[in-house]
Structure formats: C-alpha cells, structure tokens
Amino acid sequence: MKNEHKSHSTRSNFKLPDDYFNQLEDEVMIKLITYSFPKKSGFSVPPLYFTKATEPVCEKLFGSEKRHGFVVPAGYFNRTEIPTEIQEENTVGKTKVIPLKNFFLKQFAPIAVAASLALLLFFNYDRVGTNLNNIATADIEQWINEDLISLNDSEILEVFADVELTEEQYFDDEEVLEYLGNTNVELILLDEPVDE
Amino acid sequence: MKEEEALLSALKDPEQRERAFRELMSTYKERLYWHIRKIVLSHDDSDDILQNTFVKVFRSIDKFKGDSKLFSWMYRIATNEAITFLNKKAKMQQVDIADLQYKMAENLEADEYFDGDEAQLTLQKAVATLPQKQQLVFNMKYFDEMKYNDIAEVLDTTVGALKSSYHHAVKKIENYLKKMD
Numbered sequence: 001m002k003n004e005h006k007s008h009s010t011r012s013n014f015k016l017p018d019d020y021f022n023q024l025e026d027e028v029m030i031k032l033i034t035y036s037f038p039k040k041s042g043f044s045v046p047p048l049y050f051t052k053a054t055e056p057v058c059e060k061l062f063g064s065e066k067r068h069g070f071v072v073p074a075g076y077f078n079r080t081e082i083p084t085e086i087q088e089e090n091t092v093g094k095t096k097v098i099p100l101k102n103f104f105l106k107q108f109a110p111i112a113v114a115a116s117l118a119l120l121l122f123f124n125y126d127r128v129g130t131n132l133n134n135i136a137t138a139d140i141e142q143w144i145n146e147d148l149i150s151l152n153d154s155e156i157l158e159v160f161a162d163v164e165l166t167e168e169q170y171f172d173d174e175e176v177l178e179y180l181g182n183t184n185v186e187l188i189l190l191d192e193p194v195d196e
Numbered sequence: 197m198k199e200e201e202a203l204l205s206a207l208k209d210p211e212q213r214e215r216a217f218r219e220l221m222s223t224y225k226e227r228l229y230w231h232i233r234k235i236v237l238s239h240d241d242s243d244d245i246l247q248n249t250f251v252k253v254f255r256s257i258d259k260f261k262g263d264s265k266l267f268s269w270m271y272r273i274a275t276n277e278a279i280t281f282l283n284k285k286a287k288m289q290q291v292d293i294a295d296l297q298y299k300m301a302e303n304l305e306a307d308e309y310f311d312g313d314e315a316q317l318t319l320q321k322a323v324a325t326l327p328q329k330q331q332l333v334f335n336m337k338y339f340d341e342m343k344y345n346d347i348a349e350v351l352d353t354t355v356g357a358l359k360s361s362y363h364h365a366v367k368k369i370e371n372y373l374k375k376m377d
Contacts, residue, residue: 041312053243
C-alpha cells in the first residue's frame with residue numbers, strides 16, 4: 001500500500017505534507033466530533049458597535065490636532081533658521097537690555113547675604129553650646145550654685161584644674177555627741193529598716 | 197500581498213499615515229474583536245483591549261519588519277494584550293487564571309451581550325476548562341476557521357504541535373459535554 005502511494009507521487013509530481021496519510025484518520029475523527037458542537041459562539045455586540053468601535057482610537061491618536069483646530073505650516077517644527085519676517089520684527093523696536101550681572105545683584109544679593117548671616121549665627125550658636133572651654137568659670141559656678149548641674153567634687157576637680165574646693169563642716173563635734181546621746185543606736189541597727 | 201505592502205508603506209509615510217491606519221482598522225477590527233472576545237468573554241473588556249491593540253499597532257508599526265503577515269502580527273499583539281489583561285485581573289482578584297476563566301464563563305448567562313443558547317453556553321464553559329494555549333488554538337481553528345499555518349505564525353509554534361493541541365482540546369471538550377448530558 002505504501003509503495004503504491006510512493007509510485008503515484010513520483011508519477012504525478014504532486015507532493016504531500018509529511019505524515020499526511022498517517023494523520024488523515026485523526027483529522028476526520030476530530031471533524032466528526034466537532035460536528036456536534038454549536039458553530040456559533042453566542043456572543044453579541046451593542047447595536048452599531050463596529051461602526052463606532054475605532055472612533056476612540058482615532059480620537060486618541062489623531063484627535064488633539066483636530067480638537068483645537070490650529071494647524072502649522074508643513075515642516076514648521078523642522079526649521080533650522082529663524083524666518084526673515086520674524087527677524088525683521090525683532091529688529092524694528094528698541095529693546096532694553098538688562099545685563100545678567102546687574103539683575104543678579106539686584107534680585108538675589110540681599111537674599112544671599114541674609115541666608116549667609118542666618119547660617120553664621122546658627123553654627124556659632126551651636127559651637128557655644130558644645131565647647132566647655134568657651135564657658136566662663138563664673139558661669140559654671142553660678143550653674144552649680146543654682147543646682148542647674150550636679151557634679152561631685154572629684155568630677156569638678158577633674159574637669160577644671162584651676163578650681164579650688166574649700167572644705168565646709170556641716171556639724172561640729174558637740175552636735176554629733178548630743179545626737180548620739182539622745183538616740184538608741186542599737187535599736188536603729190537591729191530593728192528598724194534602713195532607708196537607702 | 198501587494199495590497200498589504202502598499203498599506204504598510206502608506207502607514208510608514210507621515211503624509212498618508214492617518215488614512216492608511218483608518219483603512220487598516222476598518223479591514224481588521226471585526227476579526228480582531230472576535231478573537232479578543234473569545235479570550236476575555238466580556239464585551240466591555242474586549243472593546244478596551246481592541247483599542248489598546250490598535251494603539252500599540254500604530255505606535256510599533258515602524259518596528260514591523262515584514263517577517264510575518266501584517267494580520268498575523270496584529271493577531272499576536274491582540275492575543276498578548278488579552279492574556280496580559282486576564283493575568284492582571286486574576287492577580288487583582290487573587291485567583292488562579294484557570295479559575296478566573298471558568299468563573300467568567302459561568303457568569304456569561306447574566307451577560308447582556310451573550311445571547312447563546314444552552315449548547316453554546318456549555319461549549320463556552322467547556323472551552324474555559326482548557327489550558328490557555330489549547331483555548332487559543334481551539335478558538336482560532338474551530339470558530340475563526342484559520343489555517344494551521346496562519347495559527348502557527350500567530351502563536352509562534354509548529355503545525356504539528358498545533359494539531360496535537362487542537363486534537364487534545366476537542367477530546368477534552370467532548371468529554372466535558374458528555375459529562376454534562
């Protein structure tokens with residue numbers, strides 16, 4: 001059977017796609033199955049849809065020029081030289097030329113000066129706050145006296161080598177003896193809780 | 197073919213571009229619309245995708261090298277646009293694309309622009325159960341009656357692979373319809 005096909009093909013000079021006869025049965029069977037399927041998809045479109053379907057696309061792609069109604073001469077945007085009529089118009093009237101340097105000095109110089117001063121003050125203020133060497137000793141003494149900062153004796157001596165601390169006695173011997181005489185020290189040590 | 201060449205050269209000429217593009221849309225709008233519609237099912241979505249397809253065609257016409265037919269190239273753009281749309285929709289609804297398509301087919305009954313009978317509705321549901329590529333092949337071969345060579349050009353695959361896909365699709369649909377009887 002196969003030889004018959006080959007000889008027929010050779011004699012007539014007609015050619016077939018590869019595997020045509022092997023696939024033919026499958027093709028026919030598939031066609032028979034699909035005969036039972038509905039041929040139409042069942043989808044529909046709004047009335048006159050296809051007459052208007054491409055209008056939004058045209059509006060999107062070509063619409064802007066038509067909407068405002070203005071047109072420009074052909075090749076207008078490709079010009080490399082200024083047209084003579086525009087050049088002539090520009091040379092008719094006298095125009096006042098303000099040098100850029102003067103304009104800058106008049107408009108921007110005051111703003112630049114104000115900004116520089118503001119920056120200077122800001123950075124100087126910051127430096128005073130952070131460098132202890134620039135603080136007068138009198139100021140520190142005042143802060144300590146007013147309890148604005150709390151430093152113990154050794155810390156003060158460490159930071160300020162030139163500061164002399166004077167020893168101050170809060171109780172004299174008589175006061176201490178009197179206190180101990182009136183107080184039961186044993187009771188305090190054994191019974192009462194000690195506040196820390 | 198000569199007509200297509202003339203249309204293409206007019207599309208690339210700024211002076212004739214608008215006229216040529218209107219002609220192109222007028223020629224292919226219905227075929228492209230029905231191709232898109234069978235993928236996304238809803239008329240409104242198909243309308244949006246058809247417009248986006250034409251805009252994309254217009255903007256990339258200079259890149260078209262003529263390696264395939266102009267219509268096959270446009271068909272490919274439309275297919276990509278429709279599938280991208282479905283993927284985005286599935287992502288937004290956080291569902292699998294296969295689930296989304298079946299859900300869309302089930303909702304066809306309520307669609308204002310679907311007036312198919314029971315058999316047509318069942319066929320659409322059956323198509324929605326197929327893998328994406330088999331759906332495309334089935335729609336193009338069965339409904340659009342395209343030749344395998346043309347489908348191969350659109351989907352960038354071989355005729356042999358297409359035939360196999362189509363046969364599988366038909367068998368699956370047959371089984372689905374038998375189950376529904």
